[in-house]
Amino acid sequence: MGCVRYFIAFFDDLATSYGLRLICPDRPGIGLSDDVKSDDQEVLKWPDVISELCDILDIPKFFIMAHSAGAPYALACAMRIPHKLQGTIYLVCPWVSTTVANNFKWLRFVPTPVMKFTNSAGISIQQIMHGRQPYSTKPSSHRTSGALAAQMSSFEKKQQLGLAILKASFAENLSGANNDLIMCFERRRTFGFSYTDVDHPVHVFHGTKDDRIPVSAVKWMEDNMPDCRLTLVEGGKHSLFLRAEVVDTIFKSIAAQLHVKDKCRLCMIPTKCWLMEEVENERKERELQIQRKVEASFAKLSRSQSIQTVDQNNNNNNAINNQRSSADRVPQTSDKLLSIYTYF
Structure with a gap:
């Protein structure tokens, strides 16, 4: 539910290696995008924004990859602008309606103002916890010491980068995240369509240890959507979209769908x-x-x-x-x- 444009830092080099261009627009009220009243925010309006953006950038067709609450917006594009979609829609740990997923149903009875406040407070607490300095590190050396940075392992560097991106993604604006929360639980209106109405090819990647979206929900998608394929990642959690092997698989699949044999330099040489x-x-x-x-x-x-x-x-x-x-x-x-x- 945070802004996505910062996360391009994780994927840009990998996308470039496959000859792909990443565009990560923030939805209304997220990041630097203008706020929109929650009453005016509809899932089926998002495809119009994407269509206009791609027209400005002179992009006739494109692929879509979405995570969590981005899933309804991605599938809305398949409903409204299917002619602009190049191929498969890729969903990572997608949100599924609570009527199907059978989770968080009790939140339907929580007043909307309370839900908004709790969401905002939870994010603020999360920022404070992630932003505090570790007890074993002196304040003067935190984030500024070159020696400390040199000693950090690759994992620690990636972890700090991830936390910094997480903090930045929520620091700019929270109204959009609150609206997304209300949208997910369909408090004021439904998505405007059913997942079963989407006949566009969809490939879902989901972790077996996801604590937000149950595996049964994505299996429901595979069983009931006309053209849905499911890949379960053993031990994967809701942050599955940050796992390099998952993103690499998606980018490789996109590159394969874009592959044109007559224009491929590798196909012109004897090696396969x-x-x-x-x-x-x-x-x-x-x-x-x-x-x-x-x-x-x-x-x-x-x-x-x-x-x-x-x-x-x-x-x-x-x-x-x-x-x-x-x-x-x-x-x-x-x-x-x-x-x-x-x-x-």
């Missing part, structure tokens, strides 16, 4: 182009996905027909039993009437 291999792998994976969905549909249909057959047999048996019972009762009634008639 690795992008061609990726294209072939993508094709095989999609065929397997379609096959699995078809088999699942047939299995579901067979189960449904079996249940109907059993129900029909039960109904027929019940009808026969009812007829027998009626037949058994008729003579008894006639005998009684005959006895009464004879008596009189």
